[in-house]
Amino acid sequence: MKLASLLALASAPLALLAATPALADHHAEPAAATTPATPGLWKVADEDTTIYLFGTFHFLPKDVEWLTPPVAEAMDSADLVVKELGPESEEMATIQAAVMKHGLLAPDQSLSGLLTPEQNAKLAAVLTELEPQLAATGMSPAVIDRLRPWFAFINITVAKFGQMGFGAESGVERVIAERTKDKQRIGLETLDQQFGFFASLSNEDQVRLLMTTVEGLDEMETALPAMVENWRMGKVDELAALLNDDMSEANISDLILFDRNAAWAEWIGARMDEPGTVFIAVGAGHLGGPKSVQDFLAQKGITVTRVQ
Template sequence: MFKKLALTASAIAFALSGCATTPGATTSVDAQTAQTMTSNGPALWRVSDEDTTVYLFGTVHVLPEGLDWLDPTVANALASSGQFVSEIDTSLVPEYDPTSGEAPPPELMAIAQMQAQMALLQTGGTLRDLMEEDDRAEYEAAMQSLGLPVNAFDQFEPWFAMISIGQVALMQSGFDPASGVERTLDRMIDGKERYAFETVEQQLGFFDGLPLESQLEFLDESVEGLPEGTDLLNAMIAEWMEGDADELAEILNDNIADAEIYDVLLSRRNANWAEWIEGRMDQPGTVFIAVGAGHLAGRNSVQDYLAARGFDAERVQY
């Protein structure tokens, strides 16, 4: 149920944390992976009236190095925009290479400390005490396969372990947050007004606020999905490169059976963002919004909530 969402959650946290909390050796993604991903162009939508244009662009938070995804139509839409909007302000999260031997920047240390404080387990025991015997055995085997001590996350809630394990697995598979879409766009927006829908603390809070049982299921399915994680992420990226929002929705969103998790991580946020866009349409100008591609795909997407408010998002053709 949660395997795909767990991988996506790890990718999100991987991108915003800059690997500050994820030790491990990196390896190279198969060079053919990027070369064989053909592109009709990642999907871009436009909402407009007589004096306002809002572009909606779905992103992938981590990518294999060398993937040529930036279509001229997207670049031109960004260049024409006076305001850039993203989920969080990634300019406040410095890039960091954990293999450099240098200490992480203070901003990343502050995020890591905040994350650890939020995730401290309050049950009186350890994380592994909360697991069923079979789940605990799978978890310990996964930790060992990644080169991590089995007790590394014993004092933390399941969501923290789930995200951290996913981060290590992504990094060891060669995925790099510096190659993610947000980081690339960051380098192209000098002089533009910037706005973020959420803060890092809010995003971590979405996971921290989930019921403990849901977190444990999240963690268990993330552990079970580790062997297929790279293939799954590559499949997501391939659909994104094709601009196939329907297939992307099926991969990312359609198997989330837990209504509360779906509401917290997807639909409630999409509704909030659509409300902001409605207000922004009252002001003239051009805005480029870049958010995770899953928020612009399938049911209860940002576009669905905009349509309910009387705004039609048209697909921009390349």
């Protein structure tokens, strides 16, 4: 699995683990774009219900303009705002409980014990490179050694994003949360569910996720800015090609990406029976390419129209 594909799989839990600006040292901060943005926005509508679908990017550099009039209008018109995770998942007690349940190895296990000597050497080099970013969130090598491989992969990815100047504090979800704080807000999933998706993978699959990240860290320097630019410009097919290319491990991609797309399409289909306006914001990787949310809606005979 290529690194870009892996980032698509991990997009949802990442933002919750990068709440502090200390993660970003702007080592390689991208220049602010000047071309007007047009990130993808779709809608499903009948005589008394309108549901907007907006693809988000959880981590962005500062000063990326993306809140266009169509997106702002869709957001402001909504009676209900739906994200992958609801406001309750942002509570520290909820995060800590999910980490304790799904993110830690058994007392008689260690991450280093699950890896080969060669893999341990590669991991140690990456931990040294990202030491300032990891230390900002209390992730010393000793702490990392207590993490399940999937959770180590998440934390290393977040740290690399911070080193590059990409932060959750600049991400789309923060703007949506602030702009819609007085509206009803719910989540399609719980944090326990999202962490559980990763935790249900075998140790072998988790180690593969971790080592793909460790061995492809330099690739992220070009892959992430390219993904953000395609997202910003609404180039759905190009973004999907980057995010979902080489999804060869069906046991991983079905569980973490495609099965969820199908479930969300079911939720949308059921919600169309109720009147009102709904604004749904989920990771952009779920709204492009084969087996996207729109594909599953089409299979149900529901017409999706692109707004932007």
